[in-house]
Amino acid sequence: MTKNIKANGLNHLAISTNNMKEQIEFYTDVLGFRLVxxxxxxxxxxxxHGFLEMNDSSQVAFVFNPANKDAKVEYGVTNPGHTGGPSAPGTMQHLAFNVDTLDDLLNMRDRIRSRGYNVMGPMDHGMCHSxxxxxxxxxxxxxxxxxxxxYPIGPKDWxxxxxxxxxxxxxxxxxKFTNPIEFEGQGGTIPNPGYNPDSYNPDRPVQLLQGMFAMPDEQFAMIPMEKRPPSMMSDEDRAAKHAN
Known part of the structure; x- marks a missing residue:
């Protein structure tokens, strides 16, 4: 039997921040996520990085980069300002979290309002309430x-x-879009196709991308990376890390 290889859920969504503590406080207290x-x-x-857990396989992550301080919010470009507003292609327009029932949604509204925040809805979209x-x-x-x-969501109706x-x-x-082609994996044996200027590429110098995409997987896997959790790092480890 062919195993259809596909992504099966949201592992994490990473959002830039200038105030990690504020984001952590909001998502843990107002939405009930757990800092992990x-x-x-x-x-x-x-x-x-900060990771906030929704369930065993789904998290929201926040990324603090010192250069973020120079990037200002501009409505219609970096942020839409509200859930119906415009923002630049590739930026996050809005973020929707899931609960299982309408009763859960109303209780979630209670939680958010009890923390002093205004919430509009529920709005009945037919396929969901929000x-x-x-x-x-x-x-x-x-x-x-x-x-x-x-009217449950599905291509026949929506x-x-x-x-x-x-x-x-x-x-x-x-x-084709409503019935994607199933794909059977090859055990990780398919190599990178190589740099293509017409493809989707990270914002890096072309020469660097050419070298990266030509690098064998085995070589990439050998790039030194700290894998231990912070709890296992000694003061000497930290000093050496920041010295490099």
Whole structure:
């Protein structure tokens, strides 16, 4: 039997921050997430990571980079300002968290309001119910549930032909998008295709990308990286780390 290889959930979403403590306080107290990691970001000088756990496999991460202080919020560019506002392609428009039922959603609204924050909703979208509120550093937030939906989400009901046309999606392409091709893995034996200027590439110098993408997987895996948790690092380890 062929095993269909695909991503099966959200592991974490990383959000830039200038105030790690404020984000941690908000997400733990207001939303009930649990802080599970706070450490130097591996391989990125001067940066720290904070991970807040929603469940065993899903987290929200915050990244503090010293250069963030020079990047200012600009509505319509870096941040939309509200859940219906514009922002630059590739930026986060809003972040929606899940609960299982409408009762859970109403109780979540109670939790948020009890902390002194305004929440609008629930709004009934037919496929889900949602509440909306604003978080630290102008993040637009939502909590939603597919439970109690009048019309459960699915392509049979929720593909609008008018919007399909506006998106430039043909019927043939739609059939492919709603029934993705299954893929059987090759055990990790497929190599990188190499640098392609017309592909999606990180914002790094071309020469560096050419070398990175040509690097054998075995060589990349040998790049020194601190794997131990902070609890296992001695003062001498830390001094050596910051000396390098």
């Amino acid at each position: 990691a706070l450490y130097w970001m591996h391989g990125v000088e001067g940066c720290w 509440i909306y509120f604003q978080g630290p550093e102008d993040t637009c937030l939502e909590v939603a549930t597919f439970g109690n939906a009048d 593909i609008d032909p008018e919007v399909q046309e506006l998106a430039g999606i043909s019927d043939e392409e739609l059939a």
